[in-house]
Amino acid sequence: MNFKEVMKELVRNRPALFGLVIVTALFLTGIFAPWLAPSHYREQNLDGVNLSISWEHPLGTDRLGRDIFSRIIWGARTASFVVVITLALGTPMGIIFGAVAGSFGGVIDTVIMRIADILFAFPGMLLIFFLAATLGPRIDALARSTEFLDPLVKGGYIDYVVVIATLALIGWAGMARLVRSQFLSIKERDYIDAARGLGASNLRVIFQHILPNTLSPIIVALSMGAGGVILSEAFLSFLGIGIRPPNPSWGAMIFANYQFWRTQPMLVWVPGLVIGIIILAFNFLGDGLNRAFNPFSKRR
Amino acid sequence: MYGYLIRRVLWIPLLLAVITFLVFILGVYGPGDPIQLMLGQHANPETVARLKHELGLDRPLLVQYADYVSKLLHGDLGTSLKFRGQPVSRLISRCLGVSIPLNVVTLGWSIPLGILMGVVAAYKEDTALDRAIVLTVVIGISMPVFAIAPILLYFFAVKAHILPPGGWDGIFSANVILPAIVLGIGPLAVMVRQTRAAVLQTISEMYVTTARAKGLLPKKIMFKHIMPNALIPVLTIVGLMMGSLVGGAFITELLFGIPGCGRVAFETFTARDYPMIMAFTILGATAFILSNLLIDILYFVIDPRIRRPK
Numbered sequence: 001m002n003f004k005e006v007m008k009e010l011v012r013n014r015p016a017l018f019g020l021v022i023v024t025a026l027f028l029t030g031i032f033a034p035w036l037a038p039s040h041y042r043e044q045n046l047d048g049v050n051l052s053i054s055w056e057h058p059l060g061t062d063r064l065g066r067d068i069f070s071r072i073i074w075g076a077r078t079a080s081f082v083v084v085i086t087l088a089l090g091t092p093m094g095i096i097f098g099a100v101a102g103s104f105g106g107v108i109d110t111v112i113m114r115i116a117d118i119l120f121a122f123p124g125m126l127l128i129f130f131l132a133a134t135l136g137p138r139i140d141a142l143a144r145s146t147e148f149l150d151p152l153v154k155g156g157y158i159d160y161v162v163v164i165a166t167l168a169l170i171g172w173a174g175m176a177r178l179v180r181s182q183f184l185s186i187k188e189r190d191y192i193d194a195a196r197g198l199g200a201s202n203l204r205v206i207f208q209h210i211l212p213n214t215l216s217p218i219i220v221a222l223s224m225g226a227g228g229v230i231l232s233e234a235f236l237s238f239l240g241i242g243i244r245p246p247n248p249s250w251g252a253m254i255f256a257n258y259q260f261w262r263t264q265p266m267l268v269w270v271p272g273l274v275i276g277i278i279i280l281a282f283n284f285l286g287d288g289l290n291r292a293f294n295p296f297s298k299r300r
Numbered sequence: 301m302y303g304y305l306i307r308r309v310l311w312i313p314l315l316l317a318v319i320t321f322l323v324f325i326l327g328v329y330g331p332g333d334p335i336q337l338m339l340g341q342h343a344n345p346e347t348v349a350r351l352k353h354e355l356g357l358d359r360p361l362l363v364q365y366a367d368y369v370s371k372l373l374h375g376d377l378g379t380s381l382k383f384r385g386q387p388v389s390r391l392i393s394r395c396l397g398v399s400i401p402l403n404v405v406t407l408g409w410s411i412p413l414g415i416l417m418g419v420v421a422a423y424k425e426d427t428a429l430d431r432a433i434v435l436t437v438v439i440g441i442s443m444p445v446f447a448i449a450p451i452l453l454y455f456f457a458v459k460a461h462i463l464p465p466g467g468w469d470g471i472f473s474a475n476v477i478l479p480a481i482v483l484g485i486g487p488l489a490v491m492v493r494q495t496r497a498a499v500l501q502t503i504s505e506m507y508v509t510t511a512r513a514k515g516l517l518p519k520k521i522m523f524k525h526i527m528p529n530a531l532i533p534v535l536t537i538v539g540l541m542m543g544s545l546v547g548g549a550f551i552t553e554l555l556f557g558i559p560g561c562g563r564v565a566f567e568t569f570t571a572r573d574y575p576m577i578m579a580f581t582i583l584g585a586t587a588f589i590l591s592n593l594l595i596d597i598l599y600f601v602i603d604p605r606i607r608r609p610k
Contacts, residue, residue, distance in 0.1 A: 121315060121588060130323070130326070234444060239566060268446075275446075276447040
């Protein structure tokens, strides 16, 4: 399946197209936030606190007089940064562990999959919450005591490290399960026997014949997983152990403004809806990709 | 098949031992000094040492762990650091007394409705109704609690004054309605999705074709032949939902001011109250693992295809 055909299929499928547009917009907004946002996310104007909607402040201002619209735009930078780095760390880990478990089997397979089982033994967000709550202060202390990590602390980026480390530590397991199951099923196909019959080595079979065929489920899982990362980041930030103010995070914005939910509901609604729409977009995109990769399977 | 079940059961104590150990290590050494947190930065070193000794925190790690596990096995989870002097087990059973009824109400409306919507969607596959249900479900899965709750609260509690904005007064008061709706949307969506897929898959089975060929009524085919088989995978989801009872509703309970386990977990996690943190994490994992096992055994009991050896 080539790139052009997949794109054609995505554009034809309206929810998927919606997903693609929103996801692209998220990343572009994230990259160009400093130029797109009318003001800096930390810029306060104490003469204009709790303003409602106006031309100057399309979404009003918060209790420190910060422009909500700008903070939403900067929030896209946080969200896209966390998504990209988390997936960039967790995915290769998952692919490698899954591929090793799936192709070699035996003890190494058992060990890897049991570790994954442990990560899956916790309900819902409990493990994420637990890890962030316990690892956070440790990572913070470590960074403070290490000279070359000092810029991270001073720049206020340590929260990002905590969130990304937590999510990547958990995220690889799902990917490993997926890749392993793909390996186990593809290993039995005739063309693998054929390749072996022609004298292909183990590594050649893995890299040339199996891995390329696991690519489309991996891409689908990535799109679905990205929504999960956004939700988890918002969840942690909402609970005050993720990205903390003044750094711009949608989850933290909801938490910080929650006390105004009666009088200024927009302060709470807008970041919540933005998170929801982006997760929806990733889900639509994932569904669409799934259908584009498997044109003959009926949607179920 | 029996072998598989036995292996699963044997794996559980080991899994729990590993989990308790990891949770213990992270709980004690992860978040920094709980004593300092209790007494503040400028506490008298003598007081710190005395409290440390009193709480047994000056002993070697493995001794502390062995001690913890042996007490755990006797049902003693220690005392909370944040709510001083209160036994963890009492705090948790008290919050479960709120969380369990809330979850029963939540699942009580969302699971039946989800199954119904899923069956209808599958029955009317590829019609406008099916597409509308599927779309609603994706939106329901995507919208986080902190997006839905404030909007519902605003319209029902502030604008319309129909429902109270929060608080807890048992499940027979109006306070339960909004949180149960908010909490139920996710399970409802998952339920619809699973049921629809399962029913669609069952419809294409040979025995359904046979039933149709015999001239049975569509209604009878649906209730006698399709549903009992389609609902088996749906059980798994119910199990997963029951398993996330402990501390599964952090945000909803916070937003609605409900003194359930999610809220207590949040308060104690942020206070680094590690006896409570460990208790919640271990209990959460145990409930989750056991409910999964229960579902597997239930599969085994109700589906003869699984029971029969290959």
